[in-house]
Amino acid sequence: MxxxxxxxxxxxxxxxxxxxxxxxxxxTEADLAETLVxxxxxxxxxxxxxxxxxxxxxxxxxxxxxLEDAIPRLDAYxxxxxxxxxxxxxxxxxxxxxxxxxxxxxxxxRERRSRALGFEGLRLTGDTIWVERSGWADFxxxxxxxxxxxxxxxxxxxxxxxxxxxxxxxxxDVCRHHEFALTRRDGAWEVLESSSLKxxxxxxxxxxxxxEDRVETRTAALNAAVQARDEFLAMLGHxxxxxxxxxxxxxxVIRALAPANSPIADSSAVLHRxxxxxxxLVDDLLDVAxxxxxxxxxxxxxxxxxxxxxxxxxxxxxLIDQRGHSLAVAMPPRNVQVVADATRLAQVFGNLxxxxxxxxxxxxxxxxxxxxxxxxxxxxxxxxxxGIPRDMLDSIFGLFTQLPRSLDxxxxxxxxxxTLARRLVELHGGTIAAHSGGPGLGSSFSVRLALATGxxxxxxxxxGEMPRPD
Numbered sequence: 001m002x003x004x005x006x007x008x009x010x011x012x013x014x015x016x017x018x019x020x021x022x023x024x025x026x027x028t029e030a031d032l033a034e035t036l037v038x039x040x041x042x043x044x045x046x047x048x049x050x051x052x053x054x055x056x057x058x059x060x061x062x063x064x065x066x067l068e069d070a071i072p073r074l075d076a077y078x079x080x081x082x083x084x085x086x087x088x089x090x091x092x093x094x095x096x097x098x099x100x101x102x103x104x105x106x107x108x109x110r111e112r113r114s115r116a117l118g119f120e121g122l123r124l125t126g127d128t129i130w131v132e133r134s135g136w137a138d139f140x141x142x143x144x145x146x147x148x149x150x151x152x153x154x155x156x157x158x159x160x161x162x163x164x165x166x167x168x169x170x171x172x173d174v175c176r177h178h179e180f181a182l183t184r185r186d187g188a189w190e191v192l193e194s195s196s197l198k199x200x201x202x203x204x205x206x207x208x209x210x211x212e213d214r215v216e217t218r219t220a221a222l223n224a225a226v227q228a229r230d231e232f233l234a235m236l237g238h239x240x241x242x243x244x245x246x247x248x249x250x251x252x253v254i255r256a257l258a259p260a261n262s263p264i265a266d267s268s269a270v271l272h273r274x275x276x277x278x279x280x281l282v283d284d285l286l287d288v289a290x291x292x293x294x295x296x297x298x299x300x301x302x303x304x305x306x307x308x309x310x311x312x313x314x315x316x317x318x319l320i321d322q323r324g325h326s327l328a329v330a331m332p333p334r335n336v337q338v339v340a341d342a343t344r345l346a347q348v349f350g351n352l353x354x355x356x357x358x359x360x361x362x363x364x365x366x367x368x369x370x371x372x373x374x375x376x377x378x379x380x381x382x383x384x385x386x387g388i389p390r391d392m393l394d395s396i397f398g399l400f401t402q403l404p405r406s407l408d409x410x411x412x413x414x415x416x417x418x419t420l421a422r423r424l425v426e427l428h429g430g431t432i433a434a435h436s437g438g439p440g441l442g443s444s445f446s447v448r449l450a451l452a453t454g455x456x457x458x459x460x461x462x463x464g465e466m467p468r469p470d
Contacts (some may be wrong), residue, residue, distance in 0.1 A: 025166070048121055059087065300341055385442055
């Protein structure tokens with residue numbers, strides 16, 4: 001069952017949810033007309049199927065006349081079956097016998113049929129003036145069952161009771177088996193809530209206050225945990241960075257003194273590569289910490305997008321060559337400019353190229369292309385490597401998120417490169433998105449940035465293989 005609220009059409013009642021079962025105590029035809037006409041008008045306007053079961057106090061012909069005065073398209077509603085007006089004998093007492101189970105199942109079946117025809121649900125009213133004193137207890141038991149059953153369906157029901165035939169005890173019985181009652185007081189309609197509804201509302205208010213307190217407490221704890229994490233990342237990055245300079249210097253000395261093609265020279269080369277890899281990880285870690293703490297500053301100026309891409313290629317070409325990948329590049333013209341921190345934006349494209357090379361088997365294909373259209377530039381880095389599971393295309397940008405180990409390479413990073421890329425792109429006012437057909441089908445990352453004012457607006461990029469260095 002849907003829980004969306006419906007307009008009751010009755011000012012004193014307001015919005016009500018599906019499953020509402022309430023009653024009205026009336027004295028005259030005017031009382032019924034004043035509530036039932038707007039009640040059904042609201043239902044028709046909301047694409048609900050409507051059923052009015054009338055009685056001798058307001059028969060089917062009179063009900064139709066009242067609706068015609070308020071609803072100009074009534075004939076169309078009646079012809080389509082969205083609005084139906086029937087008498088008591090046709091609904092409650094078919095064969096002159098009232099069978100509560102048959103009547104209740106009739107409402108439910110009508111609700112199902114209404115939704116099958118494309119309506120939102122069923123809105124109904126039935127008058128009870130026909131109920132005889134000898135059958136009052138059985139009818140109240142029927143109302144009790146209705147009150148419990150309707151909660152599970154797209155139903156809104158308004159039962160009407162004539163005050164001329166109800167004793168004080170009857171009024172209490174009726175109120176007990178409906179969510180609330182509508183009655184006149186001092187000339188105006190007033191809602192009388194049942195004790196169970198009042199208790200339910202009070203419990204809802206209590207639970208809502210308790211939930212707000214829990215959310216506030218959890219939010220404060222989460223904020224404290226995030227702050228502690230950011231402080232730890234910053235401290236860790238600085239502590240890891242301190243030993244890198246002497247390690248690099250020692251590696252340079254070893255490389256200078258080692259005989260060519262000796263095991264020492266080979267070990268020195270390994271040491272250099274691993275120090276460079278560790279330096280990249282630590283720098284990314286520090287940058288993420290700076291961004292999350294709001295300490296990073298961008299030096300924004302108009303810069304050639306092609307120059308930024310070339311900076312990124314210079315940073316990552318050694319790894320691409322080491323893997324034996326082919327590299328295709330489609331550059332924009334030099335006069336295509338963006339307002340950016342060139343170093344940071346090159347870091348973004350460098351991280352994407354680095355990931356493409358790392359997650360693509362040796363001898364794969366990596367490309368970077370730039371398309372300019374309608375005042376923006378889109379730079380896309382693609383590969384034919386490990387790919388990304390569809391359910392990770394968004395979460396892959398989360399901090400410390402990595403591909404499953406079955407797809408990850410042994411030299412995978414900390415899972416912060418894409419987080420850093422997204423944060424830096426967002427600081428430039430751009431967007432970044434991941435695309436992949438799934439594991440083993442490669443992946444691509446697209447960065448979209450606004451062009452600087454006056455920059456080239458249209459360009460179909462050239463494609464080609466970048467020459468490999470000798």
